[in-house]
Amino acid sequence: QAGPPQRNNSDVISNMFQWTWNSVARECTQVLGPQGYGYVQVSPPQEHIQGSQWWTSYQPVSYRIESKLGTRAEFKAMITACNNAGVGVIADAVINHMTGQTGGTGWAGTTFSLENYPGPDGGYSPQDFNSCKRNIANYGDRYEVQNCRLVALQDLATGNTYVRQEIARYLDDLASLGVAGFRIDAAKHIPATDLEAIKAATTQAKNLYWIHEVIGAPGEPVQPSEYLGSGDSHEFGYGRALKDAFDGDIASLQNINNRGFLPSNRAGVFVDNHDTERNNETMTYQWGAKYKLGNIFMLSYPYGSPSTYSGYTFSNKDAGAPQNGQGKVNDAECTSGAWTCAHRWPEIANMVGFHNTVNGTNLSNWQSPTRNVIAYNRGNKGFVALNNTNSATTREFITTLPNGRYCNVVASNTCTQTFTVSGGKVSVTLPAYGAVALHTGALDGVTPDPDPD
Ligand code: LM2
Numbered sequence: 001q002a003g004p005p006q007r008n009n010s011d012v013i014s015n016m017f018q019w020t021w022n023s024v025a026r027e028c029t030q031v032l033g034p035q036g037y038g039y040v041q042v043s044p045p046q047e048h049i050q051g052s053q054w055w056t057s058y059q060p061v062s063y064r065i066e067s068k069l070g071t072r073a074e075f076k077a078m079i080t081a082c083n084n085a086g087v088g089v090i091a092d093a094v095i096n097h098m099t100g101q102t103g104g105t106g107w108a109g110t111t112f113s114l115e116n117y118p119g120p121d122g123g124y125s126p127q128d129f130n131s132c133k134r135n136i137a138n139y140g141d142r143y144e145v146q147n148c149r150l151v152a153l154q155d156l157a158t159g160n161t162y163v164r165q166e167i168a169r170y171l172d173d174l175a176s177l178g179v180a181g182f183r184i185d186a187a188k189h190i191p192a193t194d195l196e197a198i199k200a201a202t203t204q205a206k207n208l209y210w211i212h213e214v215i216g217a218p219g220e221p222v223q224p225s226e227y228l229g230s231g232d233s234h235e236f237g238y239g240r241a242l243k244d245a246f247d248g249d250i251a252s253l254q255n256i257n258n259r260g261f262l263p264s265n266r267a268g269v270f271v272d273n274h275d276t277e278r279n280n281e282t283m284t285y286q287w288g289a290k291y292k293l294g295n296i297f298m299l300s301y302p303y304g305s306p307s308t309y310s311g312y313t314f315s316n317k318d319a320g321a322p323q324n325g326q327g328k329v330n331d332a333e334c335t336s337g338a339w340t341c342a343h344r345w346p347e348i349a350n351m352v353g354f355h356n357t358v359n360g361t362n363l364s365n366w367q368s369p370t371r372n373v374i375a376y377n378r379g380n381k382g383f384v385a386l387n388n389t390n391s392a393t394t395r396e397f398i399t400t401l402p403n404g405r406y407c408n409v410v411a412s413n414t415c416t417q418t419f420t421v422s423g424g425k426v427s428v429t430l431p432a433y434g435a436v437a438l439h440t441g442a443l444d445g446v447t448p449d450p451d452p453d
């Protein structure tokens, strides 16, 4: 079993970038729970600097749970609502550094100056910061990557007992509010042994799910595999490989994991996240149909534990979220396209059900009649075919699904298109840059079981 423990019969995480706590709460109840998502990952909840850019979230000034995304009470209410919907909340924990600003007043009123933060939650003074005050320039130098400043952000001395305790107290506070786990931001910039010590210093947080954001790059001294002693790590090579493949040769995705990736059961994977959609590293919502195909692949192929990504449309990569005056996302923002609401698209939302249904089965019968048409089965529970070309194609594929008439779950939410499996064969018409996904939880005329097993 890869990744986080099953919740809502699922390990799928919906990463909801810059959504407010109130908006996430409603989404858990109305969409994420019913669609079968196991977890929601939210943006950093701690107090941060003021400013209109999204990345103020990544500049802590205290560990008070008061931010542009909501109050402590709203954060707690969100967790309750999500838990009631079956969905665990994973918090983005920014613990490598404080702000890059040299003074000011934070979102919730905390006044700070360079390397001086009054706390009491996240109270730090100059002795709590690393002595290297220069910015990281050479990623080939382990010392520099872990002890100097990431884009000028004041780097916490995570080797010190007091700093470890302060971070542990913050993570335990989040645990006491009911979070299910943590995405450890900038983990590459924290020595793996420090993270193990921080985890050991917690009382409740150590029992939760931890996933480390370690941006692996070939040849660098700090690698994601070092961090597996205190949690899973993200496999950034995965999203990069998907981008390469959908650029022109999806048959190359066969055995995608056989290229030095993390072991499947320790890897978090995604098509994109908030950084990679801004730096060209991966596909993004702007790739349209190919992006949807990438998500269908991720949710149907047995490697890693998947995070889907849901953010907002932008042209300026620093621009903060379009928050209709009150920081909310609602149906209108989804339909207007201001927010992508990608977690609601049938190609993503209904593939969560596919992913949950085929859990535990192996991939078989990989078929690739051309370099950009592929199909495969997941045991006798699921079948998927992808067409990464600009023309529709009708093909007969081998399938291990039992005979029956199946809904193409990526075509719509209401079984508007069906395909019939007979004698281990299925003939499907794949639209240009389109897909067919069939599974035993979505037979025509049979109400899907929202709670399989
Ligand atoms: C992360 N993972 O390791 C986050 O996923 C990523 O989004 C964060 O960068 C980064 N690490 C630090 O937590 C973002 C954003 C940066 C931004 C920082 C801090 O991508 O552009 O840096 O957050 O807010 C900004 C300015 C930068 C400036 C810095 C400090 O862009 O020019 O550096 O603030 O003032 C002088």
Ligand code: CA
Binding pocket: 096, 145, 146, 147, 148, 155, 156, 189, 190, 191
């Ligand atoms: Ca560091």
